Amino acid sequence: MRRLYVFDTTLRDGEQSLGITLNVQEKMEIAHQLVRLGVDIIEAGFPASSPGDFVSVQTIARDLKGVTICGLTRAVEQDIDTCAEALREAEYPRIHTGIGVSPVHMEKKLLLSPDQVLERAAAAVKYAKKYMSDVEFYAEDAFRADPDFLVRVIAKAIEAGATVVNIPDTVGYANPWEYGELISYVVNHVPNIDQAIVSVHCHNDLGMATANSLAGIKAGAGQVEGTINGIGERAGNTSLEEVLMAVYTRRGGYGVESRIHTKEISATSRLVSRITGVPVPDHKAIVGANAFMHASGIHQDGVLKDRETYEIIKPETIGVPENTISLSARSGRHALKHRLEELGYEVEGEALDHVYRRFLELADQKKEVFDQDLYALMGDTAVDETVSLKRLSISTTGIDMATATVTLEIEGKTLTDAAFANGPVNALFNAIDRLTGNEATLDDYTLKSVTRGSEALGDATVKLRYSDGAVVIGKGISTDILEASAKAYLNAMSKSSLFKPLHK
Ligand SMILES: [Zn+2]
Numbered sequence: 001m002r003r004l005y006v007f008d009t010t011l012r013d014g015e016q017s018l019g020i021t022l023n024v025q026e027k028m029e030i031a032h033q034l035v036r037l038g039v040d041i042i043e044a045g046f047p048a049s050s051p052g053d054f055v056s057v058q059t060i061a062r063d064l065k066g067v068t069i070c071g072l073t074r075a076v077e078q079d080i081d082t083c084a085e086a087l088r089e090a091e092y093p094r095i096h097t098g099i100g101v102s103p104v105h106m107e108k109k110l111l112l113s114p115d116q117v118l119e120r121a122a123a124a125v126k127y128a129k130k131y132m133s134d135v136e137f138y139a140e141d142a143f144r145a146d147p148d149f150l151v152r153v154i155a156k157a158i159e160a161g162a163t164v165v166n167i168p169d170t171v172g173y174a175n176p177w178e179y180g181e182l183i184s185y186v187v188n189h190v191p192n193i194d195q196a197i198v199s200v201h202c203h204n205d206l207g208m209a210t211a212n213s214l215a216g217i218k219a220g221a222g223q224v225e226g227t228i229n230g231i232g233e234r235a236g237n238t239s240l241e242e243v244l245m246a247v248y249t250r251r252g253g254y255g256v257e258s259r260i261h262t263k264e265i266s267a268t269s270r271l272v273s274r275i276t277g278v279p280v281p282d283h284k285a286i287v288g289a290n291a292f293m294h295a296s297g298i299h300q301d302g303v304l305k306d307r308e309t310y311e312i313i314k315p316e317t318i319g320v321p322e323n324t325i326s327l328s329a330r331s332g333r334h335a336l337k338h339r340l341e342e343l344g345y346e347v348e349g350e351a352l353d354h355v356y357r358r359f360l361e362l363a364d365q366k367k368e369v370f371d372q373d374l375y376a377l378m379g380d381t382a383v384d385e386t387v388s389l390k391r392l393s394i395s396t397t398g399i400d401m402a403t404a405t406v407t408l409e410i411e412g413k414t415l416t417d418a419a420f421a422n423g424p425v426n427a428l429f430n431a432i433d434r435l436t437g438n439e440a441t442l443d444d445y446t447l448k449s450v451t452r453g454s455e456a457l458g459d460a461t462v463k464l465r466y467s468d469g470a471v472v473i474g475k476g477i478s479t480d481i482l483e484a485s486a487k488a489y490l491n492a493m494s495k496s497s498l499f500k501p502l503h504k
Helices: 010-017 024-037 051-063 077-086 103-110 114-129 147-160 176-189 209-218 240-249 262-276 297-305 333-342 349-365 371-379 424-436 481-495
Strands: 005-008 041-045 068-072 092-100 135-140 164-169 197-202 223-226 387-397 401-410 413-421 441-449 458-465 471-478
Touching: 005 197, 005 240, 010 024, 010 041, 010 262, 024 041, 024 051, 024 262, 041 051, 051 068, 051 077, 068 077, 077 092, 077 114, 092 103, 092 114, 092 164, 103 114, 114 135, 114 147, 135 147, 147 164, 147 176, 164 176, 164 223, 176 197, 176 209, 197 209, 209 223, 209 240, 223 240, 240 262, 262 371, 262 471, 333 349, 333 371, 349 371, 371 471, 387 424, 387 481, 401 424, 413 424, 424 481, 441 481, 458 481, 471 481
Parallel strands: 005 041, 005 223, 041 068, 068 092, 092 135, 135 164, 164 197, 197 223
Antiparallel strands: 387 401, 401 413, 441 458, 458 471
């Protein structure tokens, strides 16, 4: 079996598509989980793009050991200097540098001739090699390049010292067989290809990112790049969990093996969704809520007789616990701790006391507390909030006017105010704005139920945009959807450095 290296770019290619910047703590939380998942390389950001990205890459490089930390650059010396500086304390640093190689990129974007591109590519790799031995070269828009020119660029990059060569389908244009053929062509025509690992990096514009990546792996690629839940530019990147489970489930077919702990897939997917605020569709392969649900009578009957009739992956393989017993207000601390451990959370001491108190509040509102509720509860981490919700009430007059009365505790003081709007949620947010002096605008608001049934827990997500362009995400859960919405709104405000509660 060949070794398949797994390169995660959730924090770089994934993040750059969100329209938001994750803060260092949020990036660290994801990076720690990626280590538990067992990825080989974490692309932590593009250090030259912003001071915030620089600090994130630097922090991840300093604090995470046992994994390669990679930073992206253009084929520009200053980018490479900045990237090398951000990676200085990494145990295993890697610079990922490169340049566009398709006619449209060279002529329209770079205004360079093919020979100039060849020269720049080699120079960038050589320059990066001054800092570290591990340098990955990307040939941007490789799929739309002339294959013979691509072969020349790759050979030059390897000659200059590239240890990994990335052949991306930047615009998601390839068909699986064509992408496989291109990887074969590179493997068979680049004379010094044995000195580097070939990497595949695909986009999902035609829904083929996973299929294309697998075709490339089959054709000889030794590294796959992608993001958790497939988040990324436009229609997204390759979903790493899909590629990894295809390789795992159809082991014989690819002749490769990764060092991934598949049991961490489900937890990683939930964490990335919570932190980025990008929901996972219910029908999403591998990690969707319905991925292991059998709804039709014929299928249910088959699965009860033998799971293999309609099930190709056991849910527990990706870390979805098999038993679905529920907890209630009568469940003790020990039962809660035990269940949380089965779901992958280790909580003890004061943290357990805190979670247990919140669990009892929830169990009072809902008779049964399911795993999904516990995930939400664990995701609903209290940020040190200077503002907390005490009471809220809504009254509606007619069908298009609602008044919200809200009581908040702001730095120890209890304050009440009311506001009206054309709907209860808007009225609620207006009342909070009046109390706090919040000036951020509401960019997005979503509400979904965590479990089924009338007592289901509501999970609200709020995106607030500040005057400097920064966008923050807040989450709130409650069996009362208006309370969940208010909590999410306050949670987002508490995360922004621009927010200073108004003293009345
Ligand atoms: Zn990309």
